[in-house]
Amino acid sequence: METFILVIQDQKEVSKKVCPFLEGKKGRVILMGLISQSSGKVSERECWEMLFTLQQEYEKKGFLVSIGLEKSSPFNLLNLVETLSAHLLIMPREKFLGLRPDEYEEFLEKLSCPLFLY
Amino acid sequence: MPDDFDLRDIFSPDLIFIHPQLKTKEEVFEFIATKLQEAGEITVDQVKTIVAALKERESLGSTGIGKEIAIPHITCKGITKLIGSALLIEEGIDWGSLDGKPVRLLVFLFAPEEKRDEYLSTLAEVARVLHIPEQLKGILRAKNPDNIYELLTGIYKEQRFIRYQRFLYFGVGLIIFFLLAKITFTHVKIPPLPIYQKLGALHFNEPFWINREIFSTTLFFSMVLGTLLFFQYRVAIGGLALSLLLISGVMDIEMTVKFMSIPTILFIIAVMVIVKWLEEKGVFKFLVLHGLRYFHNSPWLLFSALMLFSALLAGLVDEVSAILITLGIAVEIARRTKVGVIPYLLSLVMATNIGSALTLIGNPIGIYLGFASKLTFLDFLKNSTPIAITTVLIVILIALLFYRREVKKSVGVDIKELEEKVSIPSKGELRLAIIVFLLFITLVVFHTFLEKLLQVEERTVLLALPLGIVGFIVFKEQERGRYLIEKGPDWWTILYFMCLFASAACLEYTGVTVKIAYLLTKAAKLLPLTLFGNLAESASILTFLLWGSGLFSGFVDNLPIVAALVPVVKNLVASGMPGANLFWWSLLIGGCFGGNLTMIGSTANLVAIGVYERSYRRHFPFKRWLFLGIIVTFVSLFFANCLLLLKLRTNP
Numbered sequence: 005m006e007t008f009i010l011v012i013q014d015q016k017e018v019s020k021k022v023c024p025f026l027e028g029k030k031g032r033v034i035l036m037g038l039i040s041q042s043s044g045k046v047s048e049r050e051c052w053e054m055l056f057t058l059q060q061e062y063e064k065k066g067f068l069v070s071i072g073l074e075k076s077s078p079f080n081l082l083n084l085v086e087t088l089s090a091h092l093l094i095m096p097r098e099k100f101l102g103l104r105p106d107e108y109e110e111f112l113e114k115l116s117c118p119l120f121l122y
Numbered sequence: 123m124p125d126d127f128d129l130r131d132i133f134s135p136d137l138i139f140i141h142p143q144l145k146t147k148e149e150v151f152e153f154i155a156t157k158l159q160e161a162g163e164i165t166v167d168q169v170k171t172i173v174a175a176l177k178e179r180e181s182l183g184s185t186g187i188g189k190e191i192a193i194p195h196i197t198c199k200g201i202t203k204l205i206g207s208a209l210l211i212e213e214g215i216d217w218g219s220l221d222g223k224p225v226r227l228l229v230f231l232f233a234p235e236e237k238r239d240e241y242l243s244t245l246a247e248v249a250r251v252l253h254i255p256e257q258l259k260g261i262l263r264a265k266n267p268d269n270i271y272e273l274l275t276g277i278y279k280e281q282r283f284i285r286y287q288r289f290l291y292f293g294v295g296l297i298i299f300f301l302l303a304k305i306t307f308t309h310v311k312i313p314p315l316p317i318y319q320k321l322g323a324l325h326f327n328e329p330f331w332i333n334r335e336i337f338s339t340t341l342f343f344s345m346v347l348g349t350l351l352f353f354q355y356r357v358a359i360g361g362l363a364l365s366l367l368l369i370s371g372v373m374d375i376e377m378t379v380k381f382m383s384i385p386t387i388l389f390i391i392a393v394m395v396i397v398k399w400l401e402e403k404g405v406f407k408f409l410v411l412h413g414l415r416y417f418h419n420s421p422w423l424l425f426s427a428l429m430l431f432s433a434l435l436a437g438l439v440d441e442v443s444a445i446l447i448t449l450g451i452a453v454e455i456a457r458r459t460k461v462g463v464i465p466y467l468l469s470l471v472m473a474t475n476i477g478s479a480l481t482l483i484g485n486p487i488g489i490y491l492g493f494a495s496k497l498t499f500l501d502f503l504k505n506s507t508p509i510a511i512t513t514v515l516i517v518i519l520i521a522l523l524f525y526r527r528e529v530k531k532s533v534g535v536d537i538k539e540l541e542e543k544v545s546i547p548s549k550g551e552l553r554l555a556i557i558v559f560l561l562f563i564t565l566v567v568f569h570t571f572l573e574k575l576l577q578v579e580e581r582t583v584l585l586a587l588p589l590g591i592v593g594f595i596v597f598k599e600q601e602r603g604r605y606l607i608e609k610g611p612d613w614w615t616i617l618y619f620m621c622l623f624a625s626a627a628c629l630e631y632t633g634v635t636v637k638i639a640y641l642l643t644k645a646a647k648l649l650p651l652t653l654f655g656n657l658a659e660s661a662s663i664l665t666f667l668l669w670g671s672g673l674f675s676g677f678v679d680n681l682p683i684v685a686a687l688v689p690v691v692k693n694l695v696a697s698g699m700p701g702a703n704l705f706w707w708s709l710l711i712g713g714c715f716g717g718n719l720t721m722i723g724s725t726a727n728l729v730a731i732g733v734y735e736r737s738y739r740r741h742f743p744f745k746r747w748l749f750l751g752i753i754v755t756f757v758s759l760f761f762a763n764c765l766l767l768l769k770l771r772t773n774p
Contacts, residue, residue, distance in 0.1 A: 032183075034220060045250060052246035056195075059183070069183035072220045073253060084220065 005068075006031035006091045009084060011038050013096040015054050019061075021122040022094055026065075033062050034088065036081065037073035038099060048073075078103065082114050094120045129251070129275040132231075132244055133206040136161055138267040138274075142212035150215065151176040151194075154207055154230055163205050163232075171198065172232070186219030190262065191252050195231040195245055197238065204244055205232045208270055210261065227252070227261060229274070248274075288351045295347040296340065303339040307332050310637050317697050318636075326633030334372055334632040341366060342625050346682045349618075357614055360621025373628055381627035382620045385585050386493040390619065391611045392588035393483060396562065397443050398610030399595045403555035406435060406447045414451070421532045425525075426518050428452060428466070429473040433514040436473075437480025437507075438563060441726040445474045449733050459532040463734065464746055465525035471730045472517055472718045472754050478726070479510040479714035483566065486619065487684040487713045494688045495695075495706050496580060498570040505707050509765050513715070513758045520754060562591055622685055630689030639693035642666065654771060660701040661767055663694065664708050668766065671712030672759045676719025676751075684713045701770045711762045719755040721747045 008026065010033055012018055026033070035058050037051040055071040062069045074080050078099050085093055093115065100121055103111055112119070137157065144150050155172040158164045164172060175196045179185065186192040207230040214224025229248050233241035252258055257273055264270045311327045312318050325331060341363050348359040367373045373381070400406065410431045417423040428448055435444035452466035478485035482492040482502045491497060522529060565572065569583040576583070596603030629635050642663055650658035651665065667687065674683045687709055695702040717724030721731060721744060731742045 048253070049243070049246045049250045052249040053242050056242050056245045056249075063182045067183075070186070070218070070220050072188050073249070075253075087222070088220075 007034065007088050008032070009034045009036060009081065009088070009090045009093045011036045011078070011081065011093070011095040011099060012051075012054055012058060013038075013098065015057065017096065017122060018058060023061075025094075025120070025122075026062075026067075030066060031091075032068040032070070034084070034090070035059060035062070035069060035071045036084075037071075038078065038081070039073065039075055078111060079107075079114075082111070082116075086116050090117050092118055092120055094122060097121045129206065129244070129247060132204045133208065133271060133275055135268055135271045137163075137205070137207040138271050139208070140210045140264065140267055140270070144209075144211050145213070145215065147180060147215060147217070148173075148177070150209065150211070150228060154209060154228075158205065158207065158232070164201065168198075168200055171200075172196070176230075184218035184220075186217035186225050187249060187252075188219050188221040188223065189253070189258060190214060190219075190223050190226045191229070191258070192217045192219070192225040192227070193229050193231065193245060193248060193252075195233070195241070197233045197235045197241060199235065201232050201234045203234065204237060204240060206230065206244070206248070207232075208274060210264060210270060227258075292344070292348060292351055296344045299343040299347075300336065300340045303336040306641075307335040307339070307634070307637065310641060312637065312640055318640075321636065321693065321696055323633060323636045323693075326636060331633050335634050335637065337370060338367065338372055338625075338628050338632045339634050342629055342682075342686065345622070345625055346678060349682070350678055356618045357621070360618050360625070363625050364621050367625065367628055372632065373624070377628075377631065378624050381624040381631070383490070383493060383623045383627070385581065386490055386623065387616060387620055389489055389493070389585055389588060390486060391616060392585075392592045393440070393489075394612065395592045395595065395606055395610035396558075396588060397439050398606055399599070400439075400555050400559055401443060401447075402606075403551050405552065405555045405559055406439065406443060407450075408552060409556075410435065410447055410451060415538070418536070421529050422522060424455075425466075425469070425529045425532070426522065428455075429469050429518050429521065430514065432470045433473040433477025433480065433510070436475075436477035436726070437484040437510070440483070441474050441478040441485060441724065442729050444477065445471055445726045445730050446733070448474070449730055453733070455532060458536075461528050461532045464743070465521070465528045467730050467734055468747065468750050469518075469521035469525065471726055472521070472750070473514055474726045475714055475717040475724050476510055476514050476517060476758060478717075478724075479506050479711050481507065485680075485710075485714055487680055488710055490623070490681065490685060491688065491706055491710055492584075493581060495692070497706060498580075499567050499584070500570060503567070505704075505769075506710055509707070509711060509762050510714075512765070513761055516761060517754055517758060520757065521750075524750060524753075558591060558594070562587065619681070622682055626682070626685035627689070629686060630692070635686075635689035636693045639690045639697070642690065642694070643697075643699070651767075654767070657701055657770055660699055660704075661770055663699075664701070664704055664766055664770060665763055667691070667705055667708035668712040668763050669759060671709050672716030672755065673719070675713045675716030676723045676755065680713035680717060680724065684709050704766055704770055707766060711766070712759065715758045715762060716755060718758070719751050721751075723751075 006029065008031060010018070010022060012035055035055050037055050039048060039051055051073060055073065059069045059071050078095065081093065084090070100108070100111075100119075139153075139157065141153065144153060151173045155164070155169045155176075158172065159166055159169050175198050176194050179194060179196050184192070185194045209228045209230070211226055211228070214226045217225035219225060229252065231241065231245055231248065233244075251274065252261070260273045261270050264273065312323050314324060318324055326335070345359055345363040349356045352359065364378065368375070368378060410428075413431055414424060414427055417427040428451065432444050432448040435447065448470050449467060452470055453463055455461075456463035456466055479488065480502075482488050482497070482499045488502065492499070492502070565587050566584065569581070569587065572583040573580055595606060599606060643659060645666070646659040646662040649662055651661035652658050654661040671680070671683050671687060674680075691702070691705040691709060694705060717727065721727050721742065734742050
């Protein structure tokens with residue numbers, strides 16, 4: 005069974021760009037919210053709501069879905085990718101571009117699966 | 123979406139339970155469904171439907187969201203309103219959560235099918251509330267259902283309380299500081315002795331200056347307390363303190379600029395830029411990995427060498443860069459040998475803190491001392507380096523003894539393989555960066571000699587050299603140079619340092635430090651270390667400064683205490699007390715070694731914990747730090763104390 009880790013940011017973007025890609029595939033989807041430490045309670049609640057909404061959406065499509073939220077940088081995902089032996093990390097472009105230039109290389113070097121930016 | 127969200131509409135205390143004996147998911151579902159029925163929320167016929175729906179929900183994917191929490195949620199027919207319920211169990215149940223942790227807290231949400239929107243936003247709010255660490259900690263420790271209910275639903279009250287609690291502590295602290303300062307400075311009078319006349323300190327007994335002493339002391343210690351309570355606002359607190367000193371007329375603009383110790387600040391900025399550039403060129407990783415090649419055959423030697431390199435790097439660069447580099451290598455070693463990384467982390471960070479006392483550039487307190495006391499790099503090499511290096515060796519022995527089992531297991535590390543993993547931009551660039559690094563260190567070591575040769579003021583070369591190197595780097599890197607200047611120095615910290623230095627120097631200007639120095643000598647007369655004959659008082663003050671700055675640094679940033687004590691030591695040196703020159707080293711060593719006491723004792727500790735939590739996605743176990751931290755701090759301070767006292771006796 006394939007495992008996809010999908011970092012969410014904007015529900016419309018996910019539906020428009022990621023859903024067609026995962027169409028017809030079977031497996032496990034880990035929906036991850038990644039927000040900054042300084043995020044307020046409204047944006048945190050919005051992120052959770054998006055996670056629960058997408059969870060229902062993907063479950064209907066036959067995926068096994070888990071959700072999680074981290075107040076940290078994309079580096080925190082590396083261990084999750086490794087622990088779950090993920091097959092693909094799907095991440096919004098903005099999250100990746102939010103890394104410092106010297107961190108891109110380190111991130112890609114440590115990432116143990118392909119990366120799909122949307 | 124509303125800013126406030128009241129979960130009291132959904133949860134009721136009657137549907138919150140603590141149950142020590144439930145062991146499986148089925149047991150949990152049956153228990154909760156029965157309780158719903160007993161509370162009249164569902165009918166007897168619905169019990170089985172609810173249990174089946176909950177099981178089906180779990181089969182679609184785990185409702186565990188990590189951190190020992192699961193939020194089983196379903197929509198079903200026959201329910202007319204949103205119902206929330208919570209269950210805390212003693213032993214965790216495997217729930218297939220992302221972080222692999224068993225679940226202890228289950229928060230259930232049952233909703234009618236037509237209330238989908240409300241259901242999702244409630245789910246989101248529950249998840250958000252449970253992700254607040256203090257909130258979750260309280261719920262997991264709750265002894266009765268009412269506590270859980272209050273914490274789950276009384277979030278806003280709780281958060282406000284926590285926020286106000288800090289303000290309350292700050293207010294109480296401020297009053298205590300004011301009263302202590304008032305009592306101390308009103309009663310302590312500098313005696314009309316020739317030494318104090320020579321220092322021009324007798325006017326500090328006048329009421330005008332006493333008021334200033336009370337004001338500046340209260341402000342300085344409130345600033346330190348404020349930084350501790352509201353760390354992320356430290357620049358704001360520093361700025362406020364400085365503006366109060368200016369508006370009250372205690373300091374003028376000229377004095378403020380002078381007290382900010384601009385040469386020290388410029389030196390710190392320049393070193394930060396150089397370190398950033400050297401790091402980018404892979405110099406430190408290359409040097410450490412190259413060095414480790416010679417030790418990889420024995421796990422004992424490899425462990426010891428990594429600790430030693432960490433200390434040396436801290437002394438030659440800075441503690442944060444040192445821990446980042448060596449810990450990165452340690453994480454790789456731990457992963458490959460399947461040994462826990464905590465022994466490496468603790469040993470390395472402790473070696474780093476001690477190593478930061480090796481030279482003038484190892485720690486901001488060393489730089490501050492160097493500029494404030496006019497000590498040279500060679501003075502550091504003569505005095506603090508031997509103490510720090512021997513202490514590092516002792517700490518290596520302690521770590522080896524403490525972690526002998528783990529070290530024994532870490533065999534078969536291929537350093538060459540690790541070296542291949544390190545990406546170095548280009549060999550030519552690396553070579554140039556190593557040359558610049560060696561040149562920088564060599565010239566910094568001999569700055570006094572160069573200053574004499576060039577017939578320039580003391581510390582001119584020490585400041586001009588890194589500034590020159592920064593100029594070279596920016597010129598060479600062109601576009602990238604701007605990035606190095608912007609990202610290399612930690613500007614937030616630099617601004618805080620400026621405010622801190624100015625406020626600390628103000629204590630000297632208002633006569634606070636001369637009175638503290640006088641009190642110290644008085645206390646030393648009451649508690650002399652008689653073993654040292656005519657040096658008894660000096661030995662006593664030396665010991666007090668070492669342990670005082672050491673223990674204080676374990677809980678608060680070491681720079682404020684050192685910055686406040688530097689003028690005190692200056693006064694003691696100026697008073698001609700025998701052996702007073704050694705007090706500088708008490709401050710430096712105490713400030714650096716004391717950082718090992720707790721997890722918050724130094725920046726390197728916080729950085730290391732950050733790396734651990736980021737890499738392993740779990741919290742660092744506080745107890746593991748404290749045990750080794752106490753041993754290492756007390757042994758290292760005791761050992762340093764003995765060496766400093768020996769130095770006092772042999773070479774006062």
